[in-house]
Each structure stands twice: as structure tokens, then as C-alpha cells.
Amino acid sequence: MAGGAASGGSARTDTYREARHWLLLPSWVVLIFLILIPVLMMLVYSFLTKEFRGGVIWEFSLDAYDQFFFNRGLFGDEPPSIEWTYITIFWRSIWQAGAATILSLVIGFPTAYFIATRPEKVRPMWVFLITIPYWVNLLIRTVSMKFVLRDQGPLNDFLLWTGLIDSPLHIVNTNFAVQLGLFYSYLPFMVLPIYASVERYNFALSEAASDLYAGKWVTLRRILLPAVKPGVIAGCILVFVPSLGSFLAPDLLGGAKNFMIGSLIEEQFKGNAGNWPFGAAASMILLSMVLIILIVFARQQARAEKGGA
Amino acid sequence: MGRRFDIKHVPGFLPVTILCLVVLYAPLLVVTIYSLNDSNSITNWEGVSLRWYADVFTGPEAEKFKLAAWNSFTIAIIAATVSTSIATLAATAMVRGGRFRLRTVSFGLISMPLMVPEIVTAVATLIFFNSIGFTRGYSSILLAHIAFCIPFAYMPIAARMQGIEDSYEQAALDLYATKRQAFTRILLPMMVPGIISGYLLAFIISLDDFIITNFVKGAGIETLPTAIFGSVKQGIKPNIMAISTMLLALSILMVTISYFVSKSDKKT
Numbered sequence: 382m383a384g385g386a387a388s389g390g391s392a393r394t395d396t397y398r399e400a401r402h403w404l405l406l407p408s409w410v411v412l413i414f415l416i417l418i419p420v421l422m423m424l425v426y427s428f429l430t431k432e433f434r435g436g437v438i439w440e441f442s443l444d445a446y447d448q449f450f451f452n453r454g455l456f457g458d459e460p461p462s463i464e465w466t467y468i469t470i471f472w473r474s475i476w477q478a479g480a481a482t483i484l485s486l487v488i489g490f491p492t493a494y495f496i497a498t499r500p501e502k503v504r505p506m507w508v509f510l511i512t513i514p515y516w517v518n519l520l521i522r523t524v525s526m527k528f529v530l531r532d533q534g535p536l537n538d539f540l541l542w543t544g545l546i547d548s549p550l551h552i553v554n555t556n557f558a559v560q561l562g563l564f565y566s567y568l569p570f571m572v573l574p575i576y577a578s579v580e581r582y583n584f585a586l587s588e589a590a591s592d593l594y595a596g597k598w599v600t601l602r603r604i605l606l607p608a609v610k611p612g613v614i615a616g617c618i619l620v621f622v623p624s625l626g627s628f629l630a631p632d633l634l635g636g637a638k639n640f641m642i643g644s645l646i647e648e649q650f651k652g653n654a655g656n657w658p659f660g661a662a663a664s665m666i667l668l669s670m671v672l673i674i675l676i677v678f679a680r681q682q683a684r685a686e687k688g689g690a
Numbered sequence: 691m692g693r694r695f696d697i698k699h700v701p702g703f704l705p706v707t708i709l710c711l712v713v714l715y716a717p718l719l720v721v722t723i724y725s726l727n728d729s730n731s732i733t734n735w736e737g738v739s740l741r742w743y744a745d746v747f748t749g750p751e752a753e754k755f756k757l758a759a760w761n762s763f764t765i766a767i768i769a770a771t772v773s774t775s776i777a778t779l780a781a782t783a784m785v786r787g788g789r790f791r792l793r794t795v796s797f798g799l800i801s802m803p804l805m806v807p808e809i810v811t812a813v814a815t816l817i818f819f820n821s822i823g824f825t826r827g828y829s830s831i832l833l834a835h836i837a838f839c840i841p842f843a844y845m846p847i848a849a850r851m852q853g854i855e856d857s858y859e860q861a862a863l864d865l866y867a868t869k870r871q872a873f874t875r876i877l878l879p880m881m882v883p884g885i886i887s888g889y890l891l892a893f894i895i896s897l898d899d900f901i902i903t904n905f906v907k908g909a910g911i912e913t914l915p916t917a918i919f920g921s922v923k924q925g926i927k928p929n930i931m932a933i934s935t936m937l938l939a940l941s942i943l944m945v946t947i948s949y950f951v952s953k954s955d956k957k958t
Contacts, residue, residue, distance in 0.1 A: 664810045
């Protein structure tokens with residue numbers, strides 16, 4: 382968070398070129414053994430046979446993916462039909478993450494814009510204010526949210542006291558609570574990239590447009606929006622992607638009816654389901670979705686840079 | 691339309707910003723206030739007291755929390771130290787190592803923990819430890835934390851190094867310093883603010899982690915987040931709010947230090 386890796390005026394040199402491979406070796410060893418190989422192992426596990434109560438039998442099997450997409454009846458001998466249970470859970474996750482993203486955009490864009498148009502000296506202070514809560518433990522933030530939203534919680538107390546409502550609102554254990562939780566978890570991710578793109582924007586351009594008798598909406602749509610679009614897209618991705626695989630917000634705020642991908646996966650390893658290959662397969666499907674989003678985004682950025690500059 | 695439209699001052703954006711800050715801070719403030727509640731219930735307010743803070747240290751669950759805190763803090767200190775060292779070396783190669791083919795691959799590898807959803811990393815790490823027969827416990831948590839803390843330590847360190855002209859090191863080299871001396875005596879001291887930021891961020895990230903820890907921890911060992919989660923599953927209790935408030939204060943304190951370290955440095 383503190384300063385992007387790609388700050389301007391970079392002093393990149395080759396002073397330590399002879400040692401560069403040695404310098405990189407520790408990070409390579411750690412990341413290959415603890416991230417890359419584990420992800421590949423997970424891919425392998427998704428094609429193995431399940432052992433009851435966790436673990437796998439080393440025998441090739443497509444059961445995990447088959448179970449995800451097809452229903453073959455209780456004894457597995459009926460003609461396959463589409464299994465909607467898990468597709469529904471994925472669809473709900475996409476929907477929830479999308480709603481949280483839109484909520485973050487609606488609140489985050491004006492905030493980022495407001496901060497970026499403050500005098501240069503006070504901007505870091507505003508950005509700091511927005512980022513502080515992000516560094517507070519996600520679990521504690523989610524629990525705090527639940528505490529505030531619950532039926533006898535301070536929010537309901539306050540609304541009852543003002544007379545706006547007669548009986549407490551039931552917010553916890555609804556889809557909306559999960560969306561609020563996700564919004565609360567990842568809001569800074571929306572604000573920061575938009576802030577960066579608005580800050581870079583040259584406001585003389587809109588003044589020029591205005592001098593040439595462009596109306597306020599034309600100026601906004603034709604001059605400002607194209608300039609800040611990359612920041613908006615980056616913000617949306619940074620909120621959407623972690624929301625998609627989140628576990629804490631749906632688990633603590635959503636309850637059993639609002640199951641999302643994270644809980645489905647968790648249940649295979651920590652909970653009662655205990656089907657490791659299926660959990661690995663669900664994780665692979667989630668990872669593929671995320672990678673596709675990131676690749677499409679990276680390509681678009683590359684194309685925009687080529688076209689823009 | 692008498693006045694020209696001023697695009698820098700959009701009416702309505704200030705209230706939204708204030709709303710944004712209220713939403714971000716209100717829940718944390720509310721929990722802090724209610725952690726001072728003298729009541730046994732979390733709903734009724736019965737005056738200010740520190741009894742739940744005392745309860746955390748001396749109450750029936752004190753042993754559990756002490757052990758969890760010990761695990762959390764020792765893991766965070768070791769993981770942050772190791773990952774910051776690894777990230778510093780990697781940043782030196784990436785920023786001061788010229789152009790080379792493995793550079794892009796290395797960058798991809800370093801940012802991998804940020805791209806892969808946390809729950810997927812958790813599953814993958816669990817499967818990995820299981821398949822090589824590694825006993826799950828303190829050391830499996832520690833190893834997993836070292837890995838995913840690397841990008842968080844790397845970002846501020848690399849950003850800082852990009853901001854330092856290499857003329858100082860070149861001057862040292864011209865005066866017959868070895869490369870090793872140029873690195874340890876010139877570059878490293880100038881890197882201190884970046885390294886402190888990286889260390890603090892890695893420390894917080896490790897201290898806060900729930901999902902990966904929950905997967906790789908095995909039975910019988912808890913860190914603070916997993917202990918809190920287990921407790922919250924049975925309902926939010928006042929002592930949990932006291933613990934949360936203490937952790938919250940610690941995180942805010944560390945981020946504030948990190949902010950002022952990097953800020954004071956920009957002035958000089």
C-alpha cells in the first residue's frame with residue numbers, strides 16, 4: 382500500500398548485476414516451494430480419488446469435476462443432468478462480489494475524486510485516513526460490522542430512537558449484510574487506484590474544454606472519464622477479485638443460506654464434507670476465473686498504454 | 691449559468707467522503723466503546739469499566755489467549771524478519787540488477803501471493819504440507835506466513851530503492867569500495883525507512899491472517915485470529931471486544947509509525 386512499486390523517476394541501474402541471481406535465490410526457493418508447487422499439487426489433487434474423512438487415494442479420477450457439474454442420482458447410475466447446487470453457489474458469489482463492487486464504486490469514486498482535488502499538501506493525510514482501517518484485522522472488522530448490524534445492535538437502537546423504524550431491521554444473515562461486509566473489507570482498494578488516476582489528470586484540459594464552450598456533461602464524459610477509466614477498472618477488479626473468494630464476510634454475516642465459494646471450499650477441508658479432490662477442483666475453478674479476469678485486464682491495460690501514448 | 695462550472699469542486703462529493711469515513715470508522719469506534727462496558731451482556735450499557743480487559747489477562751480464558759498471543763507474535767516477528775530480508779535482497783536484484791530475462795518471471799513469482807485468492811493459497815498450502823507428510827503446527831504456519839508476507843515487504847522496499855539515485859554507490863565504488871561494501875555501507879543505510887515500512891506491513895499481515903492459518907494450523911494450536919474466530923462462532927462476548935480493541939490499537943499504531951517514518955524521510 383505504501384507507495385506503488387512503479388513510482389516515477391525510477392533509479393534503476395545494474396550495479397549488482399553479477400550478484401542478481403544469488404540475490405533472487407532465497408525468494409525463488411521460498412515462493413516456488415511454498416506457493417507455485419502447492420498450487421500445482423492442488424491441480425493434481427483435483428484429479429485424484431477422494432478418501433473418506435479427508436485426504437486422497439492416488440488414483441486418477443474425474444469425479445471431483447463431474448460432481449461439480451453433473452448430477453448422476455444418489456447411486457451414480459442415472460443419466461447425467463446438470464447439477465445446479467455448486468453452479469448456484471458460484472453464481473451467487475459473482476453476484477455478491479459484483480454488488481459489493483458497485484457499492485464500493487458509488488461511495489469510493491466521489492471520495493477518491495474529492496481527495497484528489499484537495500490541495501497537494503493535505504492529500505496524503507486523507508489517503509492515510511482511508512487506508513488505516515484496511516490494516517486493522519479483517520476478522521475484527523467483520524466482527525465489528527456484525528456487532529453494529531445485529532438486531533439488538535447500535536444501528537437498530539439508533540434507528541428506533543430516531544423513530545425512523547418501529548421494529549428492528551433484520552440485516553444480519555441476509556445477502557445485503559454480506560455485501561456490506563465485503564464493501565467494508567475492500568473499500569480502500571477502490572479508492573486508491575481511482576485517486577491515483579484523478580491525481581494524475583491534468584485539470585487544465587477540462588478548463589480548456591470549458592473555454593471552448595463544452596458543457597459540463599460533455600467535459601465530464603469526453604475529457605475526464607476516459608482519463609480516469611483505468612483507475613476505475615483497476616479499483617473494480619481489486620474489490621471484485623478478493624470478494625469472490627472471501628470467507629469471513631459470508632461466513633459471519635451471511636449465515637447458512639448465503640453460502641459462497643469460500644465457505645464451500647472451507648467445508649471440504651475443515652468442515653463435515655471432507656472431500657479434498659472436490660475442494661481442490663472448486664479452488665481450481667475459482668483460480669481460473671480470477672486468472673481470466675486478471676489476464677483480460679492486463680491485456681486491456683497494455684492496449685490502452687499503446688493507444689494512449 | 692452565471693458561474694463557470696468548476697470541475698474541481700463537485701457538490702455532494704464532500705458529504706459522500708464524510709459518509710465513507712463514518713462507515714469505515716464507526717464500527718471500530720463502536721466496538722472500542724462497548725469494550726469498556728461494565729455489563730455482562732453486550733447489549734445493555736452499564737457504565738465504563740476496564741473489567742473485560744482484566745478478564746482477558748486473568749479470566750477463565752486467559753491461558754488460551756496468552757498462548758495464542760505468544761504464537762501470533764512470535765510467528766509475526768520471525769515471518770516479518772525473514773520475509774523482509776528475502777524481499778530486500780530480491781528488490782536489490784530487481785532494481786539494481788539491470789535488465790535480464792528472469793526479471794519478469796521473478797516479478798510474477800513475487801506478486802503471485804497477491805494474485806492468487808487467499809483461500810486458494812490456503813488450500814494449496816494445506817495440500818502441499820499434507821502430501822509431503824509435514825506435521826501441521828507451529829512451523830507449518832510460520833513457513834506459510836513467510837511466503838505470503840514477501841510481496842507486502844517487497845513493495846515499499848522496491849519503491850524506496852527506485853527513489854534512491856545510484857550516484858552514492860557509484861561514488862563509493864570509484865573510491866575503491868567493493869560491491870559488498872557499497873551495498874552494506876551505502877545502499878542499506880539509505881534503505882532503512884523502506885525496510886521499516888516493509889517490516890511493519892509484513893508483521894501486520896502475518897498477525898492478522900486468518901484464512902491461511904486456519905487451514906495449515908492443525909489441531910491444538912491457535913493464533914489470536916483463529917482463537918477469536920472460534921470464540922465468535924458461539925456469539926460475540928465482551929472479552930472478545932476487549933481483545934479486538936487491543937489488536938486494533940496495535941495495528942493503527944504500527945501503520946501510523948510506518949506512515950510517519952516514510953513521511954519524515956521525504957522531507958530530508
